[in-house]
Amino acid sequence: MGPKERIEKEKAETRDRILDAARELFAEKGFEAVTMRQIAQKIEYTPTTIYVHFKDKESLLHEICDRDFSLLAQKFLAVAKLADPIEQLRKTGLLYARFGLENRNHYRLMFMSLRPEPTPELIERKKGNPTEDAYEFLVQIIKAGLAAGCFRPEHKDAQLIAQTVWAGIHGVVSLRISNECDPWVKWPAAERSVKTMIDVLVAGLTREGAPRA
Amino acid sequence: MGPKERIEKEKAETRDRILDAARELFAEKGFEAVTMRQIAQKIEYTPTTIYVHFKDKESLLHEICDRDFSLLAQKFLAVAKLADPIEQLRKTGLLYARFGLENRNHYRLMFMSLRPEPTPELIERKKGNPTEDAYEFLVQIIKAGLAAGCFRPEHKDAQLIAQTVWAGIHGVVSLRISNECDPWVKWPAAERSVKTMIDVLVAGLTREGAPRA
DNA sequence: ACGTTCACTTAACGACGTTAAGATAGGTCG
DNA sequence: CGACCTATCTTAACGTCGTTAAGTGAACGT
Numbered sequence: 001m002g003p004k005e006r007i008e009k010e011k012a013e014t015r016d017r018i019l020d021a022a023r024e025l026f027a028e029k030g031f032e033a034v035t036m037r038q039i040a041q042k043i044e045y046t047p048t049t050i051y052v053h054f055k056d057k058e059s060l061l062h063e064i065c066d067r068d069f070s071l072l073a074q075k076f077l078a079v080a081k082l083a084d085p086i087e088q089l090r091k092t093g094l095l096y097a098r099f100g101l102e103n104r105n106h107y108r109l110m111f112m113s114l115r116p117e118p119t120p121e122l123i124e125r126k127k128g129n130p131t132e133d134a135y136e137f138l139v140q141i142i143k144a145g146l147a148a149g150c151f152r153p154e155h156k157d158a159q160l161i162a163q164t165v166w167a168g169i170h171g172v173v174s175l176r177i178s179n180e181c182d183p184w185v186k187w188p189a190a191e192r193s194v195k196t197m198i199d200v201l202v203a204g205l206t207r208e209g210a211p212r213a
Numbered sequence: 214m215g216p217k218e219r220i221e222k223e224k225a226e227t228r229d230r231i232l233d234a235a236r237e238l239f240a241e242k243g244f245e246a247v248t249m250r251q252i253a254q255k256i257e258y259t260p261t262t263i264y265v266h267f268k269d270k271e272s273l274l275h276e277i278c279d280r281d282f283s284l285l286a287q288k289f290l291a292v293a294k295l296a297d298p299i300e301q302l303r304k305t306g307l308l309y310a311r312f313g314l315e316n317r318n319h320y321r322l323m324f325m326s327l328r329p330e331p332t333p334e335l336i337e338r339k340k341g342n343p344t345e346d347a348y349e350f351l352v353q354i355i356k357a358g359l360a361a362g363c364f365r366p367e368h369k370d371a372q373l374i375a376q377t378v379w380a381g382i383h384g385v386v387s388l389r390i391s392n393e394c395d396p397w398v399k400w401p402a403a404e405r406s407v408k409t410m411i412d413v414l415v416a417g418l419t420r421e422g423a424p425r426a
Numbered sequence: 427a428c429g430t431t432c433a434c435t436t437a438a439c440g441a442c443g444t445t446a447a448g449a450t451a452g453g454t455c456g
Numbered sequence: 457c458g459a460c461c462t463a464t465c466t467t468a469a470c471g472t473c474g475t476t477a478a479g480t481g482a483a484c485g486t
Contacts, residue, residue, distance in 0.1 A: 007452080011464080030327065036443065046466055048445080053464095057443070112325050112391055114243065132397045152416070155409075159399050163388075164409050171384025175376075178325055185348060186372050196368075196377050203365070204417025220483080224433075249474060259435055261476080266433095270474065 015053045017043050023064045030105045031061050031113075065106050066129060072099045073133050085145035086206060090198050092138060093169045097194040100173035112174050138162045145206075152207045165201055172197045228266045230256050236277045243318045244274050244326075278319050279342060285312045286346050298358035299419060303411050305351060306382045310407040313386035325387050351375045358419075365420045378414055385410045 021042040025034045036057055040047040054060040072095065079091045100107040110131065142158045142165070145151055155161050172193050180187060187193065234255040238247045249270055253260040267273040285308065292304045313320040323344065355371045355378070358364055368374050385406050393400060400406065 007463090014464085032327075035441080037441085047443085048467085049465055051444070108327070112387065114245075114321070114391060115394055117394055135398060154412075157401075160401060160406070160409055163398070163400070163406060164385075164413055167384035167388050167406070167410060168381050168413075169384070170388050171380035171382070172377075174325065174387055175380050175383050178327060181328055185376070187376070188370075188373060193373070193376060193380070196373055197380060199367075200377055200381075200417035201413060202417070204413035204415070220432090227433080248472085250472090260474085261436085262434055264475070 011053075014049075018045075018050055018053055018060070019064060019067075022060055023068075026061060026064060027103070027105055031109050034061075061109060065110050066131075068103060068106055069110065069131055069134075072096070073137075075099075076134065076137055079141075085141055085148055086150055086202060088141045089138075089145065089165065090202065092141060093165065093198045093201075094194060096134070097169050097173050097190075100170075101176060101190050101194075104177050107173060108177060111170060112177070135162070135166070138166060150206050152205065155205055161205060164205075168197050168201045169194070224266075227262075231258075231263055231266055231273070232277060232280075235273055236281075239274060239277060240316070240318055244322050247274075274322060278323050279344075281316060281319055282323065282344055282347075285309070286350075288312075289347065289350055292354075298354055298361055299363055299415060301354045302358065302378065303415065305354060306378065306411045306414075307407060309347070310382050310386050310403075313383075314389065314403050314407075317390050320386060321390060324383060325390070348375070348379070351379060363419050365418065368418055374418060377418075381410050381414045382407070 018039065022034065022039045025038055025042065036047045036050055039060075040050055050060065054063070075095050076092060079088050079095070082088045082091060100111075139158055139162045142161045146156070146158055146161075151161065172190075176187070176190055176193065179185065231252065235247065235252045238251055238255065249260045249263055252273075253263060263273065267276070288308050289305060292301050292308070295301045295304060313324075352371055352375045355374045359369070359371055359374075364374065385403075389400070389403055389406070392398065
C-alpha cells in the first residue's frame with residue numbers, strides 16, 4: 001500500500017512541524033504566552049488545522065514536555081552505573097536540577113502548574129511515562145541505599161525519603177525559576193544552590209560512617 | 214470637613230467590598246479561574262467599576278495576597294521569643310509550610326508564578342512588604358545560629374543557608390500543591406512531609422553537639 | 427443656582443481557545 | 457476513465473476574557 005503509507009507519513013510530518021513550531025515558541029515564551037494563532041502562523045497554516053492533529057492546546061504542550069522529559073530519563077541511565085547509592089542520589093539530583101533550570105518552561109508546565117484531577121483514562125496513559133519513571137527510578141536508588149544501610153535509623157520509608165529528596169531539589173529549581181529576579185534576595189550561581197541542597201540532604205539523611213559501595 | 218470624609222469612607226468601603234469578593238472567589242478557585250466579571254457580579258457592580266479602584270487584575274490579586282501574607286508575618290513574631298535559633302528555625306518552617314498548604318492559591322500566586330521583571334517603581338514598593346520581611350526574618354535567625362556556632366563548619370553564608378532552608382520547605386509545599394493528585398506518588402499526610410524535611414535540613418546543617426541556648 | 431468632580435454605566439475593542447460548516451485535493455473502486 | 461469518498465485544510469464565527477473610551481448623574485464647593 002504505497003500511497004496509503006505516503007499519506008500517513010505526510011500527516012505525521014505536518015504533526016511534527018506543528019510540534020516543532022510549538023516547542024520553539026513554548027521554550028522561548030512559556031505556555032501562557034504561546035497562542036494557537038502564533039503556532040499556526042509559524043507553520044503557515046490556519047489555527048484550525050492544529051485541531052486536526054491535536055485535541056487542544058493542553059495536549060499539544062504536554063506532548064512537547066513528555067517528549068523532552070524522556071531525554072532526561074535517558075540521561076538517568078548513566079547514573080545506574082555508579083556503584084554507591086549515595087553517589088547515584090547526588091548525580092540524579094544534579095541532572096534533574098540542571099534539566100529543570102535549562103528547560104524552565106518545560107519545568108513550569110510539568111511541576112509548577114496545577115494538575116487536573118486524574119481521570120481513569122489519564123491514569124492509564126500515565127503508566128510508564130518519563131516522569132513516573134523518574135520518580136520510580138529515585139525510589140529504587142533509595143531502596144538500594146536502605147538495603148546498604150546508608151541512612152540514619154529514623155529514616156526507613158523509601159517513599160518518604162525519595163519525596164524529601166525530590167522536594168529539596170525541586171525547591172531549589174522552582175524557587176529560582178519563579179523568584180530569580182526578586183531584588184531582595186541575593187542568589188548565588190544556581191549550580192552552587194543545587195550543590196548545597198544536595199550536600200545538606202545527604203548529610204541530613206545518611207548516618208556517619210555509612211558504608212560506601 | 215464632614216462630607217468629604219464621608220465620601221472617602223464610602224469609597225474605601227466599596228474598595229474593601231471588591232477586595233473581599235475577589236478574595237473569596239480567588240481563595241476558592243485560584244487566580245486563573247477568577248474573572249473580573251465574576252467579581253463585579255458578586256458585589257452587583259459593573260466590571261468597569263473595579264478599574265476605578267484598582268489598576269488591573271494583577272494589582273487586585275496581589276493586594277489580596279500582600280494583605281493575607283502579613284498575617285503570616287504576624288505569626289512569626291511569636292517565634293522570636295524562642296531562645297534556641299534552631300528551634301526558631303523549626304517553628305518558622307512549620308508556620309510557613311502550614312500557611313502555604315492552607316492558602317494554596319495565595320501561595321501559588323506569590324511563589325509559584327513567574328514574577329515580572331522588577332521595574333524600579335516596583336522595587337521601591339516592595340521595600341518592607343511582608344514577603345521581604347519574612348525572608349529577612351529567616352536570614353536573621355540563621356545569623357544568630359551562625360553566631361552561636363550551631364552550623365557545620367562548611368556552612369558559613371547566612372544567605373545561602375537561609376535560601377536552602379526556604380527551598381526545602383518551599384519544595385515540600387509546592388510539590389504538594391501542584392502534584393498532590395498524581396496517582397503514582399503515595400503522599401503521607403502533609404504535616405509528616407514537612408516535619409521530615411525540617412528534620413533533614415536541621416540534621417544536615419547543624420553539627421553534632423551544637424550548642425543549645 | 428451653577429459649574430465641577432468623580433463613582434459608576436454603556437458599549438465596545440481586540441485577543442484568545444475552540445468549533446461548525448464547507449472546500450478541495452487525493453485515493454478507491456465501478 | 458469517471459463517480460464517489462475520505463480526510464486535510466480553510467472560512468467564518470461563537471463565546472469569553474481583560475480592558476478602555478465616552479458618557480451619566482448625583483453630590484459637592486462656591
